[in-house]
Amino acid sequence: MRCSQVVGPSRSEVIDAPDPSPGPGELLVRVTACGVCVSDRGVWGQPPVTEPLRLGHEVSGVVAAVGPGTYGWSVGERLTGMGGPGYADLVVMEAGNLLPLPAGVRDEEALGEPLACQGEAFARTPFRAHDRVAVVGLGYMGLGFLQLAHLTDPSALIGVDLIEGRRNLALALGATESYHPDQVPGGYRSSANTTFPLDGRCNVVVEATGSAKGLALASGLAAPDGTLVVLGYHASGPLNLDLSLWYRSVTIVNGYSDNRARRLDAMSRGLELIAQRRITFAPLITHRFSLNEVDAAFRLFEERPAGFLKAVIVP
Numbered sequence: 001m002r003c004s005q006v007v008g009p010s011r012s013e014v015i016d017a018p019d020p021s022p023g024p025g026e027l028l029v030r031v032t033a034c035g036v037c038v039s040d041r042g043v044w045g046q047p048p049v050t051e052p053l054r055l056g057h058e059v060s061g062v063v064a065a066v067g068p069g070t071y072g073w074s075v076g077e078r079l080t081g082m083g084g085p086g087y088a089d090l091v092v093m094e095a096g097n098l099l100p101l102p103a104g105v106r107d108e109e110a111l112g113e114p115l116a117c118q119g120e121a122f123a124r125t126p127f128r129a130h131d132r133v134a135v136v137g138l139g140y141m142g143l144g145f146l147q148l149a150h151l152t153d154p155s156a157l158i159g160v161d162l163i164e165g166r167r168n169l170a171l172a173l174g175a176t177e178s179y180h181p182d183q184v185p186g187g188y189r190s191s192a193n194t195t196f197p198l199d200g201r202c203n204v205v206v207e208a209t210g211s212a213k214g215l216a217l218a219s220g221l222a223a224p225d226g227t228l229v230v231l232g233y234h235a236s237g238p239l240n241l242d243l244s245l246w247y248r249s250v251t252i253v254n255g256y257s258d259n260r261a262r263r264l265d266a267m268s269r270g271l272e273l274i275a276q277r278r279i280t281f282a283p284l285i286t287h288r289f290s291l292n293e294v295d296a297a298f299r300l301f302e303e304r305p306a307g308f309l310k311a312v313i314v315p
Contacts, residue, residue, distance in 0.1 A: 002315070003088035004294045005052035010045050012087075012294045020092045022067030029061040029079065029093050033108035034086030036289075036297045036311040038210065039233050044298045055294075056086030056313065058114055059093065060107035070095050080112035080271075082263065087294055089315050097260065099267055102275035108288075108312045109281045110274055112267050118144045119266025121206075121231050121255030127152040131203040134158040134188075136181075136218040137232055138166040140284050140310040142208030143173060145231060147279040149206070150174030158202065160184060160217065165307060169283060181217055189220045190244060201226070206255075208232045212240065224248040231255035287311040 001019050004012050022028045035058030047053045060080040066073050073079075073095060081098035084091060101110055118141060127133075133154040135146045138161035150157055150173070159170030159178040167178035179185075188200035201223035207215050210232035219242040222228045228250050245252065257263060273279045286309045289297045297311040 001089040002291055003054060003085070004056075004291045004313075005054045006044055006047040007052050009047065010295060010298070012044070014291050017088075019090055022065055022070070022092050024067055024069040025095055026067040026070060026092050027063050027073055027079075027095050027098065028065035028067070029059065029091050029098075030064040031059055031061045031086050031088060031091055031315050032078075033060045033111070034058055034084070034313045034315075035108075035111040035114060036294075036300075036313060037114070038301055041298055041301050042235060044295075054085035054087065056088070057082065057084040058111040059084060059086035059091060060101065060111060061091070064090060067095075078107065080107070080110050080115075081267070082113045082116065082260075087291060087313050087315075089291075097264070099264065099271060102271055105271065105274050106282070108285050108314070110271055111281075111312075112271075114141060114144070115270040116263040116267040117141070117256060118148065118231070119270040120257045120263055121145065121229055121253070122148045123262070123266055123269075124253050124255070124257075125204060125206075125229050126227055126251075127154075127204060129153045130155040132156045132158070132201070132223070133204045133206070134160060134202040134218070134221050135170070135175075135206045135208060136160045136221070137207065137209030137211075137214050138163070138170050138178075139208065140281075141231055142206070143170060143284055143309070144279070144281060145206055145208060146170055146175060147173050148273075149204070151273075151278065156202075158188075166309070173280075173283075181213075184217070184221070190222070190248065203227065204229065206231050210234050215239065216242065219245055219250075222248065222250045224250070227251045227253055229253045229255050284309045285312055288314050291315050
């Protein structure tokens, strides 16, 4: 099989490797699509120098072989789930981390791992009908979550992003308003001295930027007794949160869970919603690359070309 591996800072190469074999409780998966995630960007840019590193954890594919003692799966079934390394023709994955893809759902439009993260964050968030909801950061994760929020029948669904194209797409996917961060109406923001309700502040605010500035803006949009959901990927280390969140009795929700059962449940609900055409990731997959182009896919996070949202590797 072919697989891509990182061999130096921001440099990958494709090698020929022996086909892996699935063990008990495992499947051999022929990869059909693997998403490029910002969480791997730092590893790609500064990899260990001791040995090559293989990446990719947003896998969809087809069962190529079933390991001994692994039940309920057949060769040829389409699937998605959590595991890797997925920048390869073949990958061995734990059967317990995988779910079948519904009929009519394209492989690249149902990447299980990010879908599980979005769905788990959604399940943790105390939505009520007619809430005011804001999503700060309209990338792949933010726009996916925005569609889930739209299903709760909010009175307002506000998208915030630096890029006009993303703001326009948010409106097409259910947002009622969209703003550049510098143009969010003043009545929507809290300051250090405002503890009284303002009509424009939101009951639920989702931060999906992974940046300190985005987190600060999202914190300011939260109404007293509201909820702030931290969905964005923040590299390890301390985060600064506005102390006025405590004085406004804002509940902070961590959008990530490492509990496999919860993530599988979230993934299952997400796949069902895609199959029912209630949410879609079709317009969010904007770039496709081969195994030989993994470095070009990662560079998109640095270059941010117009129209970029999500890249997938298609072996």
